Amino acid sequence: MTETHDDRAQDHVEYSLKLVLDMIARQRLVESLIHKQDMPRHELIESLVHKQNLNELAKKLDELHPADVAYILEALPPEDRLMVWDLVKAERDGEILIEVSDAVRESLIATMDNRELVAAAATLDTDEIADLAADLPKDVIQELMESLGAVKRAQVESSLAYDDDSVGAMMDYDFVTIRADVTLETALRYLRRLGELPSPTDKLFVIDRDERLIGTLPLKRMLVHDPEAHVAAVMSDDPVTFHPSDSASVTAQAFERYDLVTAPIVDPNDRLVGRLTVDVVMDYIRAEAEEDMLQAAGLREEEDLFSTVWKAAKNRWLWLAINLCTALFASRVVGAFEGSIEKLAALAALMPIVAGMGGNSGSQTLTLMVRGLALNLISKENLKRLLVKELGIAVLNGLMWGSMMGIITYLLYGNPHLALVMSAAMLLSLIVAAVAGYLAPIIIVRLGHDPAFGAHVLLTFITDSMGFLIFLGLATIFLM
Amino acid sequence: MTETHDDRAQDHVEYSLKLVLDMIARQRLVESLIHKQDMPRHELIESLVHKQNLNELAKKLDELHPADVAYILEALPPEDRLMVWDLVKAERDGEILIEVSDAVRESLIATMDNRELVAAAATLDTDEIADLAADLPKDVIQELMESLGAVKRAQVESSLAYDDDSVGAMMDYDFVTIRADVTLETALRYLRRLGELPSPTDKLFVIDRDERLIGTLPLKRMLVHDPEAHVAAVMSDDPVTFHPSDSASVTAQAFERYDLVTAPIVDPNDRLVGRLTVDVVMDYIRAEAEEDMLQAAGLREEEDLFSTVWKAAKNRWLWLAINLCTALFASRVVGAFEGSIEKLAALAALMPIVAGMGGNSGSQTLTLMVRGLALNLISKENLKRLLVKELGIAVLNGLMWGSMMGIITYLLYGNPHLALVMSAAMLLSLIVAAVAGYLAPIIIVRLGHDPAFGAHVLLTFITDSMGFLIFLGLATIFLM
Numbered sequence: 002m003t004e005t006h007d008d009r010a011q012d013h014v015e016y017s018l019k020l021v022l023d024m025i026a027r028q029r030l031v032e033s034l035i036h037k038q039d040m041p042r043h044e045l046i047e048s049l050v051h052k053q054n055l056n057e058l059a060k061k062l063d064e065l066h067p068a069d070v071a072y073i074l075e076a077l078p079p080e081d082r083l084m085v086w087d088l089v090k091a092e093r094d095g096e097i098l099i100e101v102s103d104a105v106r107e108s109l110i111a112t113m114d115n116r117e118l119v120a121a122a123a124t125l126d127t128d129e130i131a132d133l134a135a136d137l138p139k140d141v142i143q144e145l146m147e148s149l150g151a152v153k154r155a156q157v158e159s160s161l162a163y164d165d166d167s168v169g170a171m172m173d174y175d176f177v178t179i180r181a182d183v184t185l186e187t188a189l190r191y192l193r194r195l196g197e198l199p200s201p202t203d204k205l206f207v208i209d210r211d212e213r214l215i216g217t218l219p220l221k222r223m224l225v226h227d228p229e230a231h232v233a234a235v236m237s238d239d240p241v242t243f244h245p246s247d248s249a250s251v252t253a254q255a256f257e258r259y260d261l262v263t264a265p266i267v268d269p270n271d272r273l274v275g276r277l278t279v280d281v282v283m284d285y286i287r288a289e290a291e292e293d294m295l296q297a298a299g300l301r302e303e304e305d306l307f308s309t310v311w312k313a314a315k316n317r318w319l320w321l322a323i324n325l326c327t328a329l330f331a332s333r334v335v336g337a338f339e340g341s342i343e344k345l346a347a348l349a350a351l352m353p354i355v356a357g358m359g360g361n362s363g364s365q366t367l368t369l370m371v372r373g374l375a376l377n378l379i380s381k382e383n384l385k386r387l388l389v390k391e392l393g394i395a396v397l398n399g400l401m402w403g404s405m406m407g408i409i410t411y412l413l414y415g416n417p418h419l420a421l422v423m424s425a426a427m428l429l430s431l432i433v434a435a436v437a438g439y440l441a442p443i444i445i446v447r448l449g450h451d452p453a454f455g456a457h458v459l460l461t462f463i464t465d466s467m468g469f470l471i472f473l474g475l476a477t478i479f480l481m
Numbered sequence: 482m483t484e485t486h487d488d489r490a491q492d493h494v495e496y497s498l499k500l501v502l503d504m505i506a507r508q509r510l511v512e513s514l515i516h517k518q519d520m521p522r523h524e525l526i527e528s529l530v531h532k533q534n535l536n537e538l539a540k541k542l543d544e545l546h547p548a549d550v551a552y553i554l555e556a557l558p559p560e561d562r563l564m565v566w567d568l569v570k571a572e573r574d575g576e577i578l579i580e581v582s583d584a585v586r587e588s589l590i591a592t593m594d595n596r597e598l599v600a601a602a603a604t605l606d607t608d609e610i611a612d613l614a615a616d617l618p619k620d621v622i623q624e625l626m627e628s629l630g631a632v633k634r635a636q637v638e639s640s641l642a643y644d645d646d647s648v649g650a651m652m653d654y655d656f657v658t659i660r661a662d663v664t665l666e667t668a669l670r671y672l673r674r675l676g677e678l679p680s681p682t683d684k685l686f687v688i689d690r691d692e693r694l695i696g697t698l699p700l701k702r703m704l705v706h707d708p709e710a711h712v713a714a715v716m717s718d719d720p721v722t723f724h725p726s727d728s729a730s731v732t733a734q735a736f737e738r739y740d741l742v743t744a745p746i747v748d749p750n751d752r753l754v755g756r757l758t759v760d761v762v763m764d765y766i767r768a769e770a771e772e773d774m775l776q777a778a779g780l781r782e783e784e785d786l787f788s789t790v791w792k793a794a795k796n797r798w799l800w801l802a803i804n805l806c807t808a809l810f811a812s813r814v815v816g817a818f819e820g821s822i823e824k825l826a827a828l829a830a831l832m833p834i835v836a837g838m839g840g841n842s843g844s845q846t847l848t849l850m851v852r853g854l855a856l857n858l859i860s861k862e863n864l865k866r867l868l869v870k871e872l873g874i875a876v877l878n879g880l881m882w883g884s885m886m887g888i889i890t891y892l893l894y895g896n897p898h899l900a901l902v903m904s905a906a907m908l909l910s911l912i913v914a915a916v917a918g919y920l921a922p923i924i925i926v927r928l929g930h931d932p933a934f935g936a937h938v939l940l941t942f943i944t945d946s947m948g949f950l951i952f953l954g955l956a957t958i959f960l961m
Contacts, residue, residue, distance in 0.1 A: 258548040260760035280740035290770030298848035310873035339826035346819035349829035368778035393790035
């Protein structure tokens with residue numbers, strides 16, 4: 002690693018992790034030596050080495066950004082994680098707890114007593130406290146709320162009152178407001194008096210006497226305009242705003258669409274109530290994408306890489322149980338045709354192909370539907386058109402892959418009737434799969450659920466059962 | 482919709498779409514009337530109505546943000562899309578082309594001639610031209626490059642030279658630099674002379690005589706510090722920087738971790754070569770998440786919701802072909818046991834359960850491994866630990882679900898030997914699935930590929946074939 006690389010972000014954090022791992026390894030070695038040798042004189046020396054080593058590690062941790070410490074904590078197995086956590090200065094506990102993933106946060110909170118938790122949370126901003134609250138014991142929250150001033154307490158309470166997926170739960174209260182009738186010079190003087198601006202700040206919010214938002218003043222404009230100009234003349238009077246009750250996901254899309262860094266949040270009377278920042282939006286987008294990925298595999302929640310077998314297994318059971326039920330149902334469909342299978346065992350070998358191709362092609366339809374729904378691209382006007390398109394693709398694929406499987410079946414079994422049944426079953430089950438992939442997300446969204454979790458289970462259930470039913474049914478009618 | 486809602490982002494864009502749809506419907510009605518009646522006097526009146534209608538639509542489009550026009554274009558079927566596209570002012574073509582999705586962009590570019598394309602691209606920034614270039618015909622690119630100034634051409638060429646997944650391909654050149662030895666007052670005067678700052682700008686880049694980056698000056702600090710202070714005293718001298726060759730995904734993680742709005746990009750000698758902005762990073766994160774989702778369902782590229790059946794089918798074939806091959810292989814495994822199945826058709830009904838549970842539980846392991854690898858949380862030190870954990874979960878689940886399926890099998894078929902074989906097969910195939918889910922992403926990443934695409938196919942191949950082999954093999958050994 003050369004000198005010039007040292008200040009680069011990723012090298013920096015990976016290098017830090019390596020350093021911490023080395024220090025921990027050294028520490029463990031010293032500890033094992035202490036345990037092995039119990040001569041009093043050595044003990045003294047080694048306990049000094051021991052102490053010095055820990056001090057060095059603590060110093061290193063102090064220098065790191067809270068997000069980097071969080072990354073290191075996540076990458077460490079439980080024993081090492083707790084050792085490092087103990088070395089972190091108490092006043093940094095809060096900012097680090099906010100940065101770690103939910104599962105790891107839980108493991109860290111479990112090691113802290115109420116007093117430590119209240120102290121850690123008290124160092125945080127209102128919106129961060131609200132984030133953390135979900136993971137804190139009830140009595141800690143109560144104690145914490147009592148320790149806050151009236152304004153901050155009201156803010157935390159209002160943040161907690163909003164739905165997790167709403168703007169209200171994501172907004173902060175760190176905005177700087179200004180009146181429209183002052184000059185930029187006055188505004189600049191006011192900012193200098195403030196001494197520090199919340200991070201990130203790309204604009205001030207311009208309000209009237211009733212706290213109603215009437216515009217925004219980008220810092221950029223403050224810098225390039227004549228200081229004698231009035232705020233009203235320089236401000237943007239048509240800013241993009243959101244309501245606390247707006248959907249987080251729709252708002253995140255708007256942030257992206259309009260390349261926003263911060264945006265004012267107003268109530269229905271246009272009164273300023275908070276602000277939303279791009280870093281929170283970015284965290285939300287990442288978390289949503291991750292959640293979709295985890296949910297698609299049936300992981301109910303984020304899992305600590307090093308959580309216990311028992312805990313991890315519980316996280317995965319619901320999904321496996323649901324899948325066992327759908328598999329059992331499909332199995333009973335097959336069971337109904339055991340007579341046919343006894344006469345022609347080739348059916349057993351061919352049936353998974355029909356079900357599998359249905360499942361795969363249905364999931365392509367489903368994925369595009371889920372994406373279209375998420376991006377608000379699917380309207381009443383184009384719903385029918387999409388169905389026609391997906392059916393067209395299913396027929397095309399059904400004819401193509403069906404003929405191919407017909408030929409392969411004939412080559413394998415030399416039975417032209419079986420080959421025809423195979424082709425027809427492929428065509429029919431791809432059509433059924435297209436309809437299922439098209440309808441499943443629409444139905445699940447209409448029922449108010451997240452299609453990432455339920456739609457795929459529903460699809461597999463239909464494509465498996467129907468695939469078996471169509472193939473074995475046709476075979477029983479035409480071949481038996 | 483009440484007055485106060487009008488300026489909110491999402492309502493705004495959905496309302497605009499509805500308006501455009503209404504206008505198009507009216508337009509189509511007028512067109513059909515013109516076709517039906519061909520009395521000369523009516524014609525004149527209707528062609529006026531026709532014109533007026535189009536003018537109104539064009540005016541509405543003019544008022545919209547380019548990203549909103551892009552959204553409307555994506556939500557419209559081809560005929561309407563092209564009608565709207567024709568109404569968009571030529572000078573806005575470039576900024577809108579940059580905003581639409583790849584598939585829709587392709588459909589729009591196909592309707593434009595070379596002259597229009599060169600004119601549209603010429604209105605864009607360097608990094609945007611580089612983005613667009615991938616979709617432009619070769620001769621248009623050449624013509625375009627010739628029309629650019631030397632500096633801009635060199636920038637486009639260098640952007641194009643970087644790998645798509647590197648910082649170099651994402652950076653822009655719109656940074657404002659300043660010297661460390663001037664006062665804030667001088668810096669402010671300089672900014673006022675510039676008149677406008679690139680969007681977003683949260684900091685100036687401080688360079689020395691050799692264009693080497695020595696710090697950054699946040700606008701916030703310029704505003705709150707004494708104008709007499711020197712830049713050197715106020716700047717941050719340890720900024721987070723990146724290299725053009727850095728991985729885009731790792732850099733995006735750093736942007737999130739450090740809550741950056743903009744960051745300087747430097748060459749290995751610390752010379753400033755570009756800058757990266759949070760809006761580009763956010764687009765990247767969203768695009769990556771979407772690509773993962775599409776790839777997981779085997780869609781090779783983003784699909785226009787309204788693309789032709791033929792085009793959409795081609796996009797999906799590779800995946801279906803691969804899955805047909807793996808399904809055929811699994812089918813041959815079953816085929817090898819046709820003798821056993823003829824004797825005991827229950828095997829055919831039960832075997833999909835074994836394979837299915839293996840596939841589901843393996844995909845849980847796989848998803849957590851892919852996530853851990855993406856977040857850089859998996860190191861040599863903890864690899865073994867993770868395997869032990871996943872094996873532990875597999876054994877626990879195998880014993881639990883295996884016993885349950887044993888009981889169900891006994892209840893269904895009254896055959897205790899078959900029940901035992903079922904239990905043992907469940908246990909074994911969950912263990913195999915855990916190993917496969919653990920190894921598949923590691924192998925695919927080592928081979929330099931994206932695990933989102935290949936790992937799931939590999940896993941299903943193993944869990945299906947091995948599930949059938951284990952269950953039918955055990956049954957043949959112990960029951961026949």
